Amino acid sequence: MSEETSNVPRELLESVRDAVGRKIKLGYKKKVKLEVKGDKVENRVLALASHRGYLLTARIPAKVEQTFNYLEIPSQYNPSQISLRLVSMEEVNEVVCHIGVCVQRICPALSPVKVMKKLSMEPPERIAALQNVWETQSSGEPGPCGGFSQQYRCVCDWLGLPYREEVQWDVDTIYLTQDTRELNLQDFSHLENRDLVAIIAVLEFNQWFTKLATKDYKLSADVCDQILRVVARSGRLEELVLDNAGLKTDFAQKLANALSQNAASGLHSLNLANNPLEDRGAQFAKLRKGLKHLNLSRTSLSPKGVNSLAQSLSANQSMPSTLSYLDLSGNLLRGDDLSHFYNFLGQPNSLSTLDLSNTDCSLDSLCSALLKGSLQHLSVLNVSKSVFAHRKGKDIPPAFKQFFSSVLSLSTINVSGTKLPPEALKSPSSLILDQKTCRSPVLSSDCKIPPLLLGLACNPSLKEVALDLSCCELRSGGSQILEGCIAEIPNISSLDISDNGLDSDMSTLLVWLAKNRSIRHLSLGKNFNNIKSKNLAPVLDNLVHMIQEEESPLTSLSLADSKLKAELSIVLNALGSNGSLTRVDISGNGMGDLGAKMLAKALQINSKLRTVIWDRNNVSPQGLQDVAAALEKNFTIRFMPIPIIDASQALKASPEKTEDALMRMENYLFRNHETRKYVQEQAYRLQQGIVTTTTQQMIDRICVKVQDHLNSLKNSEQDTILEDVKMAENLMKDARNSKTLLPNLYHLGATSRKELNGSSAGPIQEKLDSMAGEVAQVMDEQLQVTSYIKSL
Incomplete structure (x- = not known):
């Protein structure tokens, strides 16, 4: 032309x-x-x-x-x-x-x-x-979200698709307001598939959005092809989430091919969970920059598919230093034919989260592999519903204990639903925990611990560990093992032993749990179902004693699904004056209106609790009203989910009364999230009432004891003793004065707040002004001296 x-x-x-x-x-x-x-x-x-x-x-x-x-x-x-x-x-x-x-x-x-x-x-x-x-x-401002609307208009023209003003408005208004970099296809799921094709195609050119996500929405073949095109061409897309998107079995292979074609790809997070990929899984050997996050949970992978995946991960030189999150949960990994997978875990890697829950993988083989390559970074290990492949009469593999004693960063361990053999629960006689072996000065030399707990107790690198042993069928034997060691393990901050059939053994176990100084979160639910009524009260009394201990570290307690019914009142009565718990879960106990009444009384005087979960308790409209009335007087509860199950039943009996109670609860919780002065005053008054019965009484008791000793020493003629007596008297005087110091400080603080809001200056403000004047005067004098010296 x-x-x-x-x-x-x-x-x-x-x-x-x-x-x-x-x-x-x-x-x-x-x-x-x-x-x-x-x-x-x-x-x-x-x-x-x-x-x-x-x-x-x-x-x-x-x-x-x-x-x-x-x-x-x-x-x-x-x-x-x-x-x-x-x-x-x-x-x-x-x-x-x-x-x-x-x-x-x-x-x-x-x-x-x-x-x-x-x-x-x-x-x-x-x-x-x-x-x-x-x-x-070039224009200075590209427009909202990197000029998405202009690009969308151009792409619609290119593909011959209609331009939807709704899409333009959503991105320019909602997405821009939220300042989000995630394009969620569920926001546009009501549109036709061809409209989604145009929206996704924009990401080939748009530099604002770094994440494309959808969940529980089936994608058509055209939409999937467009996603693959974007992956093959975009250098900006970093995260791709296609959870339960109805992907075909060959999608993972096509995705791997698309990634291999894009040398500039920035993709580092991939989630293809809940799609039937089967063994035709993705291969990442050619992914130049590696991955940080990979989720292939519930994708019908077999050991063969996982081995193939592991081979591609091992072949990629970047993966050991980039991959930090790997989720293969829900895939059947039973058997010993996982050599390539264990080899990958046995190589030095950067995994911080490994989720193999509900896979039936071999726990002892896994720990052997992790011991070789995953000690430095691994923080979260989820192996719930795994298998401990151990032959009866044989010793527990040393790697099982060695891993937990050597890992450096572990913070969460979940072995829920894993039935451990007796050999794993009862440690061999050779595994005796002493100070020399475990390098821990707080452990006694005759404490025998199962390998997992022994490893944790022997590990000086671990500080805050959340351990989930729920549904492990511990029963009486497991309870005895815990009793013998739990008090002296210093690095467990959260312990879940719910649903273990502990029943009557809970009474003694609670005594030992109370002696542990590190556990702040404790879950005991589903362990009271087979306790006779006459034996239940002593168990709950020990529980009350544990949470009422003055220096108790416990801040969270779960008794969910324990079916305690009216006996739960024993625990609820103790909540009123409790000064440590900030969260309680008493759902699923069938406590009825009597329990609701006891909970209401506790809420009226408790100033420490922030979260209460209490659904499935057979509470009637009147019980809901009682709790709502108590919340009116409680200014510290922040999170108290509406008891949906109980409310749905109560609505059938009395709709007006139930709706009124639920609305009041919501209003009071909203009020508690606001910052108001009277909230602090109310909390202070509640605290004062509790402190008077605890800390101040303790000071009085100590003063009485000291005074008794002083009376017996007053006739002494030794100067050193008389000096100590005088010092003790001064300390007692200070102790008595301290009981009135806190109220005085509080009122002074309240006065200073009023001074800031008002025009008149109080004594504190006057003192501050005086000090500021003195400082200014000193600074002026120093400056004058400096000027005089420079002039000489």
Whole structure:
């Protein structure tokens, strides 16, 4: 195609506008000649709009013969396509420059050269000159979310799909307001699949969004193909979440191929959970930058598929230093044919979270592998519902204990639902915990501990460990093991031993749990179901004694699903004056209205609790009313979920009464989240009432004891004793004064707040002003002295 220098006549230009559409603004118009056959040429008009170019006939009425979107400029030359050839270099520069300016407006964060993948100009300095022009004409602000709406409009034009103003409004308003980088397809799930194709296609060019996510929404084949295209071309996409998206079994393979084609890919987090990928899993050997987060849970992988995955992870040189999260939960990993997987875990790696829950994997084989390569970074280990493949009469593999004693960063261990053999519960006689072996000064030399607990107790690197032993069928034997060691393990901060059939053994176990100084979160639910009524009260009394201990470290207690019924009142009565617990879960106990009444009384005087969970307790509308009335007087509860199950039953009996109670609860909880002065005053008064019965009484008792000793020493004639007596008397005087110090400080603080809100200055403000004046005077004197010295 060659071009003439003449401009487009006015009449022809009007016809061109009619052919293209009056709503489309044409920024560049030029009359050209098209080479058709041999040396034969015909007149044509080249018109360039904001995101599309047009080639039209040069006669009236003008007709569009060819049109192309700037985003579809081919990356490879194809002889069958029309080639635009212009005579002069300046004219070529004009056309390329105009297209580049338009492309830059569409994709402000990308270079036009990158979008127009095949741009070759001789000499190369011409491209550099054009880039300077594009940079000078670039707009400062790309628009909301990296100019998404402009890109979306262009993509819809490119794909021939309708432009949805709803999509533009959602992104420009909601997404921008939330300042989110995640494009969630569920926000647009009510649209047609073709609309989703256009939305996803924008991510090929958009530099704002770094995450594409969907969950529990089945994606069509067209949508999946577009996602693969974005993965193969985008350098900005970092996270891809397609959870339960109905993906086909070959999607993972296609995804791996797409990643291997994109050298600039920034993808580091991949979640394909709950899709039937089977053993045709993804291969990541060619992923240049590796992955940080990989979730393939419940994808029907077998040991064969996991081995294949592990081989690809091992073959990737970046994976050992990048992969920190691996979730393969819900896949069947039973058997010994996992050599490649264990080899991968046995190599030095950066895994911080490993989830193999509900896989039936071999726990002892796993620990042997982790001992070799996963000691430094592993923080969360979830192996619930695993298998301890151990033969009866054989010793526990040393690696099982060695792993827990050597790991450096472990903070969460979940072995829930794993039935350990007796050999794992009862440590061999050779495993005796002493100070020399375990390097812990707090452990006695005759404490025998099961290998897992022995490993934790022997590990000086672990400080705050959450241990989940729920549903492990510990029963009486397990209770005895815990009794013998739990008091002296210093690094367990959270312990879950719920649903272990402990029953009557709980009475003694609670005594030993009370002696532990590190456990702050304790779950005991489902362990009271088989206790006879006459034996239940002593168990609960020991529980009350544990939570009422003055220096108790316990801050969270769960008795969920224990079916204590009216006996729960023994614990509820102790909550009123409790000064340590901030969270309690008493759901599923069937306590009825009597329990609701006891809970209400406790809430009226407790100022420490922040969270109470109490559903499934057979509470009637009256019980809900009692608790709502108590919340009116409680200003410290922040989180108290509506008891949905009980409320649904109560609504059938008395809708008005139930709705009123629920509304009041919600209002009081909302009030407690607000900052108000009277909240502090109310909490202080409640605290004072509790402190009077605890700390202040303790001071009084100590003073009485000291006074008795002083009375017996007053007749002594030794000077050293008399000096000690005088010192003790002064200390007693200070102790008595301290009981009145806190109220005085509080009222002074309240006075200072009033001074700040009011115009009058109180004594504190006057003192501060006086001190400020004195400081200013001293500074002036020092400055004068300095000036005098410099003048000499």
